[in-house]
Amino acid sequence: MRAKRLFLLSSIMSMMLAVLAPLNAFAATPGDASSSYATTTKAAAEKASLLTKQYGTTSVQYALIDQGKIVVSGQSGKNDVAGKIPLTANTMYGIGSTSKVFTAAAVMQLVDAGKVDLDKPVVQYIPEFKMKDERYKQITPRMLLNHSAGIAGTASRNASLFSDNDTFAHDNLLKQLSTQVLKADPGAFSVYCNDCFSLSEILVEKVSGTDFTSYIHEHFSEPLGMTNTGTPQDDLDESRMAALYLSPYEQQLPNETTNFIGAGGIYSTAADLARFSQIFTGQAEGLSSKSANAMAQPEYKNGLWPEDADNSIGYGLGWDSVDLFPFGDYGIQALTKGGDTILYHSSIVVLPEQNMAAAVLSSGGSSALNQLLATQILLQALKEKGAIDDIKPGKSFGLPVKADMPQELLGEAGVYGSSTQLLMVGITKDGLLSLASPQDPSSPAETYTYSADGSFINANGSAKINLVKERNGRTYLWVRQYALVPGLGQIAVSEYVDEKLSANDISDETRAAWQGRDGKRYFLVSEKYTSMAYLVASSAQVQLFKNVPGYIMSHKITGPDTAASDLQIPAIGGRDNGPVQFFNQQQGDTTAEYLQASGYRYISQDNxxxxxxxxxxxxxxxxxxxxxxxxxxxxxxxxxxxxxxxxxxxxxxxxxxxxxxxxxxxxxxxxxxxxxxxxxxxxxxxxxxxxxxxx
Structure with missing residues (x-):
């Protein structure tokens, strides 16, 4: 599961990196590395230590593979408070959504075997798959793997549990999907979707005739010598897992179990992930070159997407990006996939033409930080072996050069929204664009100046904005940014972050019903007693904004008890935006009000x-x-x-x-x-x- 989202632009990195207070860390311990990589070994250890000392990571583990040989590896941080359990190359981590690459590769193996056609309907392989929307019959395996199926998002009920491998999330997926409608035409655009890969997991099981865990072992971990890779359905020794910590608890937490395995539930090590990368570089059997190449194509271009720009997101089949910044500046293709559960984080970066890859796993921190570390390790190794001359400096859009703004842009001011945020976009006649958050009115508005290149640029040149009216008639806030993480480099962002919200008139009756709920809290009742939700997200609050009438956040209010998202945002901004519904149900001698959202059920504070x-x-x-x-x-x-x-x-x-x-x-x-x-x-x-x- 990915956890990346944008809030106001100045806080992009704080949301992506989830930086916590610094933690004490033990010295990094480099693994057995080739003597020709002495400089890379030293740099990797120093930067891994930086993660644990400055960026809130409890522990980090990394590995670099080159031409089929692991040449740099190591770890940094703590594995238990007492320091009695050593952190080693065999310590296992949850890899979260990096599991999706395993799922995509499994589907592609079935394609190689002639058992699956990427462009045939999924219902041919999973006859039980049904939805309350006839368009579901158009969904293909390709659309599942490139996130363009149009499925709402994540059926995550009972999916993230403490030391509990309950299969509820897997076993009930088809039932949950049967009650849903699509949020877009299949293939219209790629927007991050966990359920696409949970459904792909079931596809693999149906076609192969074996459970997903057994398939992973038979086709990947055993042939590739990945002895430290498993799933919650294996009999895993929890003492081998990286220790987990979260405030306010100072002691080690129970192990995190993510039970939609194909979307985010695999455990592994950095070295094992590096070994797995060989099927994409041709250094090991597992995929045909045709299938490996197909996974690395820019699938995101098949639908709605911003113009090409430096970016960290650009979906292939299973990959988050098939052209990861900054490798394109060196003429090198880089594939990447990151994963974030609540407490585990991972990233793998593969350079197919160079036969190289780096993997970074962590307890605490974020996949974005891990991706930066993997990038730095690869760049240093490329330089050390002479494949590149030097590591290029960071990039900027340059300081704004003020220009006369076309006055028709004034009409693009208004309220913009995404799955998790609202933005008030203001534009003045003299070319000043401002962004303010109704959710955080105490924060000052950010300002951008209309510049000679036709975009709005911030004062230091690190970010630019365009307001783009797409062919679907919708207007988007297109954000590009070079976000610097000191000591670790830059992350490039290019996304339609928010979509302009249209007016939504509602009846007095509907308005009164929602105003009666404004500010009320609703408490989670549907999760299993081992659920991590009770630790991190046990309630939800209804919040209405006077300057966004007719909406609950970015969801259009459609009746006294219902609201639904109308967003059509690719990549991240439109993810996980299923409908909201309130209903009454008898509770003892009284009637209680409940909220249903994202597969969860909540009870009103009034009850x-x-x-x-x-x-x-x-x-x-x-x-x-x-x-x-x-x-x-x-x-x-x-x-x-x-x-x-x-x-x-x-x-x-x-x-x-x-x-x-x-x-x-x-x-x-x-x-x-x-x-x-x-x-x-x-x-x-x-x-x-x-x-x-x-x-």
């Missing part, structure tokens, strides 16, 4: 009651399996809660701002209840919790 304030109480999970939430009244605040857990259950406590205070999956012990906080009990239907409050 959450105070925890019993006496000394002793019992909480029982209803037959629906829904989690039970309680508020913490003044009479209970400051008291210590003791819980006797059932065999299949957990509880979590949050403060008044929704920040996690305690989660029994991590630390099952007494907890002092915070004032105005909340408590959730989750478990199998019928699970019973014995709760005691003491002073």
């Amino acid at each position: 959450v009651w105070p925890i019993y304030q006496g000394k002793h109480a019992w909480v029982t999970i209803p037959t629906s399996g829904d989690a039970k939430w309680y508020t913490i009244p003044d009479a209970a605040a400051g008291r210590t809660m003791h819980v006797t857990l059932p065999s299949a259950g957990s509880y979590a406590v949050y403060d008044e701002n929704g920040a996690i205070v305690a989660f029994s999956i991590i630390n099952d012990g007494p907890v002092v209840l915070p004032k105005n906080g909340t408590i959730v009990f989750a478990g199998d239907a019928g699970a019973k919790f014995d709760v005691t409050l003491t002073k």
Whole structure:
């Protein structure tokens, strides 16, 4: 699963890199490297150490392969608080969405075998695949692998769990898709989609007649000698996994299990990923050269996309980019794929014509940081072996050269939106463009000056903006940026970041219904008790903005209880934007309001009651399996809660701002209840919790 998104332009890198407070790190330990790569070995160790000392990465592991031989490898950071468990080349990490390259390669093997045609309908291979939208019959395997199928996004219910390989996400995917409509015509444009690859996983299983984990081992890990690669369905030793940490907990967390394997659930090491890269460079069997070449084609150009520019995103089949910046400046094609789960991160960069690749895995940090490290290792190695003369300096658009702005651009001012943000775009007659966020009104607006090249450029020349009206009649905010990460180089961004929102008039009845929910919080009830969602995303809040009438964020309000996205944004801005629906359901003697969004179900704060304030109480999970939430009244605040857990259950406590205070999956012990906080009990239907409050 990828986690990259843009907010205001000045915060692009902070969102992409998820930089945390610096952590203490042990010295980097370089692996066995060829003596001809002494400079690269030293540089890799120094930059890996930079990740752990300055960029919030707990641990990092890296490997460089050249001509079929791993010539540089190493690791940096900590693997446990006490320092008793060493970090080694065999320490395994979750690789997140880098798993998608395995899935794409598996499909292409079936193409090589004549069992799959990339351009035949998916329903020929998965007859059970159905959707509430007849266009689904047009979806092909190619569209799944290049993200252009038009599927809404991610059916992630019960997909990210602590030390739990529950197959719910895999087993229920077709059922969940059967209730959905497409957000675009199949093939119209490529927009990042996890469900495309979960469906591809099922395709591989249907056509091959074997489960996906067995297929990966038989066709990749065993032939390539990838002895440290597996999935949640393997009997993996968790002590071999890289240690995970997340504030406010100082102790090691349980292992993260991502259960949509084809989209993001494989575990591996940097060395194993480097070995895997050989099927794309022709150094090992596994794919025909025709299929490897097909995966490296610019599939994103088949649909709506901005004009070519330096970029880190440009989809092939399975790849995030088939022309990764800055390698094009050296005349070298670079393929890349990154992955971000909640706590694990990975990146692989492959240079097919050079028969080289670098892989970087980490606990903490981000795939963007890992990609930069992999890029730096490869550039240093290319220089050291004489394949390039020098490493080029960073790039800029140059300082703005003020010019007279065409006055018709004034009409492009307005509200722009993406899946996760809103932007107020202002344009003045003298050529000043401003960006402001309704979500963060305290932040100053960013400003860009209309320049002689026909774009708006910021003051230091690192970013430029154009307002583009595309052939579909929609207007987009096209952002290009060279974002510098000190010590690690630049990431180039070129995306339609946001789309201009059209006016959406709604009835008084509909407006009143939504205004009644404005500011209300809804609490997650549908996740399994081992879900990581209870740690990081246990509630959602309805937020309306007066200057964006008729919308809930970028979703058009379509009725008193419904809203749906109309966005048609390629790449990242239009991802995971399924519909929003409210409904009422009987809960005991009362009727409760629920929110359904992104496959999750939430209950309104109006239907959450105070925890019993006496000394002793019992909480029982209803037959629906829904989690039970309680508020913490003044009479209970400051008291210590003791819980006797059932065999299949957990509880979590949050403060008044929704920040996690305690989660029994991590630390099952007494907890002092915070004032105005909340408590959730989750478990199998019928699970019973014995709760005691003491002073």
